[in-house]
Amino acid sequence: MSERDTPRGWVRLPDDDELEAPAEGETAEKPGEAPQPEPTAEPAPRPAAGPAGVEVSAPCWNCRAPVAPRDARCPSCDRTRTHVLLVCAEPCLELRHGPGPPLHIGRHPDWAPRTAAAFADWNKVSRRHASLTVEPDGSAWVEEPEAGTRNGTYLNGARIAAGVRTPVRDGDQLRLGLRVGFAVRLYGPGPGTG
Numbered sequence: 001m002s003e004r005d006t007p008r009g010w011v012r013l014p015d016d017d018e019l020e021a022p023a024e025g026e027t028a029e030k031p032g033e034a035p036q037p038e039p040t041a042e043p044a045p046r047p048a049a050g051p052a053g054v055e056v057s058a059p060c061w062n063c064r065a066p067v068a069p070r071d072a073r074c075p076s077c078d079r080t081r082t083h084v085l086l087v088c089a090e091p092c093l094e095l096r097h098g099p100g101p102p103l104h105i106g107r108h109p110d111w112a113p114r115t116a117a118a119f120a121d122w123n124k125v126s127r128r129h130a131s132l133t134v135e136p137d138g139s140a141w142v143e144e145p146e147a148g149t150r151n152g153t154y155l156n157g158a159r160i161a162a163g164v165r166t167p168v169r170d171g172d173q174l175r176l177g178l179r180v181g182f183a184v185r186l187y188g189p190g191p192g193t194g
């Protein structure tokens, strides 16, 4: 980590994550290893509209129930449209996460239950690698545990500082170590603001 990797203007916020030193069983990557090609983000969906401006419901990202464009929340699960979509090509993994508690990414089955199985054989990914938080305003933040990770977390090629909430934007590439990459899509609170 060098000073030039930290863009100016980032604000250090209190750490609300549980922290723990990186567990054993993680292996360091050799500098010569070439990164895999990054997955390409899918195009943002346009707001649904039928002929002559007739409103057409779109499926809820969380429960797939139909949501009318005028509805701010899903009538079935009460989620707003705001969420982040993370797409990883290898291992094949697609994560959607909305406002609320952070999404934990890593190999720890209790700490990161949504990713532990997919990354079980990827020992370059730390057991507690990174957390992703989505705010109700549609902003998203990634943070490594304060203890850091062996192979680092990269946002658009720049390694993020451990223990610092770092803003994530639509279209960003989020990488765990050299080989595991996520394409990031952000869907904001209003229709079509993804």
Ligand SMILES: [Zn+2]
Pocket (backbone or CB within 6 Å): 060, 061, 062, 063, 064, 065, 074, 075, 076, 077, 078, 079
């Ligand atoms: Zn729903």
